[in-house]
Amino acid sequence: MAKRIIQVQEKVPFRLLAPLSLQHMFAMFGASVLVPFVLGINPAVVLLMNGIGTLLFILITKGKAPAYLGSSFAFLGPASIVIAKFGFPYAQGGFVVTGLCGCILAFIIYKVGTKWIDIVLPSAAMGPVVALIGLELSSNAASNAGLLDKVIDPANVIVFAVTLGVAVVGSVCFRKFLSVIPILIAIICGYIAAICVGIVDMTPVKEASFFMLPQFQAPKFDIHAILMILPVLLVITSEHIGHQIVTSEVVGRDLLKDPGLHRSLFADNFSSALSGLVGSVPTTTYGENIGVMAITGVYSVQVIGGAAVLSIICSFIGPLSALIQTIPGPVIGGISFLLYGMIGTSGLRILVDNHVDYSKSINMILTSVVFVTGLSGVTIHLGTVELTGMVLACVVAMLLSLLFYLFDKLHLLNPEE
Helix, strand or coil, X not given: CCCCCECCCXXXXXXXXXXXXXXXXXXXXXXHHHHHHHHCCCHHHHXXXXXXXXXXXXXXXXXXXXXXXXXXXXXXXXXXXXHHHCCHHHHHHHHHHHHHHHHHHHHHHHHHCCHXXXXXXXXXXXXXXXXXXXXXXXXXXXXXXXXXXXXXXXXXXXXXXXXXXXXXXXXXXXXXXXXXXXXXXXXXXXXXXXXXXXXXXXHHHHHCCCECCCCCCCCCCXXXXXHHHCCHHHHHHHHHHHHHHHHHHHHCCCCHHHHHHXXXXXXXXXXXXXXXXXXXXXXXXXXXXXXXXXXXXXXXXXXXXXXXXXXXXXXXXXHHHHHHHCCCHHHHHHHHHHHHHHHHHHHHHHHHHCCCCCCCHHHHHHHHHHHHHHHCCCEEEECCEEEEHHHHXXXXXXXXXXHXXXXXXXXXXXXCC
16 A cells, blocks of 8 residues: 655644654754754754744745755854854854855846756766765764764664664554654654663753743854855755755655745755854754655645744753753664665665666766765865765766766767767
C-alpha cells in the first residue's frame, strides 16, 4: 500500500498537528541550537528567531514551499573570528548586511529568471550536488552519536542503535497514524533508552525558571567585520538552491518556479538579517526538515508552521527549552543518520527521474568530478571563508557546466555528445 501523502497546502486535523509539528521541531533542534552554543550566546533567542523566521518564510513564499529555518553553520568560521576580534554585536552587523545583500540578489534573480540554473547545473551535476548535501553531513551524525570517539562508550551505541532502529522499522512497518510520526517515536524511544543508560542530565530542567525572556542585543557595524562575513553569501546561496531543488524532488513540485527561487531566497536572507538585528544567528533551510518530509510523506506547511510556533513558545518557557536541550547526542545522531541518507538518496533520484544518459562523456565527467570534489576533503580559502564539500563541488560543477556550454556554442564538442 502506498504511503499516505499530506500535500504542501493540505490542512491537517488538529489531533495530528501537534505530534507532527513536534516531530519537525525535534528533528532539527539538536543541530540548530549547536550554533549558538559554539558562538557562546543564549539559545533562547535563536529558538525565537528560528520560529519567527520560519513563519515569515511561509508567508513570503505564499505557503507553497515547506521549509523550517534553523541556525546556519556556514557563518561559524568567519563569525568566530569576528567575535574574537570585535565582539558578537559586530558579528551581528555582518549577519544583517549579508542578509540584506542576499535580498538584493533575490531581486536580481526575480528580474533575470531561473533558466540559467539549467545551464550552470544540469541534472548530471545537480544530482551529485544534492546528494552531497546529505553525504557530507554523515560524519556529523556519527560524531553526534559518539561513534567517532577514540574510546566508544557502549551507552552511546545502545542509544544510537535504539533510535535508528525504531526510525527504520517505524518508517516501513508503522501503519495509520503511527506511519506519519516515526521520527518523533524514535526520538522518544531513544530518549527513554538514554535515561535508562544514564546519559541524560535533568539538572538544567530542575534549575530553569518557568518564564524566560530571550536576551536581545543590538548589532554594531564595522567595515572590516562585515567584509569578513560577507563572502558567506556565496555559500548560503549555493546551499539554498540545493535545498530547494531536493525539496522539489521530495514534494513533487518545482519550487524554483512556484513560488520562485527569488521568493524563497529573499525570505531566507530577510530572516537572517532580522535575526542579526535582535541578537540571534543567521537562519537557513534545513536538511533535517527535508529528511523528515522524505521519510514521512508529510509536506504540509501548516505542520511546519506549527513547529515554528512551538519553537517560539519554547523560547519563553524555561523548563521546555531546557528539556529539549537535554536530548543527548546519540539520539540526534541516530535520527540524523537516517535523515542525511534520505537526502543523499534524493540526489540520486534526480539522476534517475531525469534519465541522465551516462553513455555521454559530458554527463559521466560532470557527475564524477562533482562527487570526487565534494568527498575529497579539498578546501579552498577565500579570505576567512572556506569552500569545501558540497559548496566547493557546486562551484566546480557550475564552472565545468559553463565550460561545456561554451564548447557546445562554439561547436567544439563531439557530435555524439
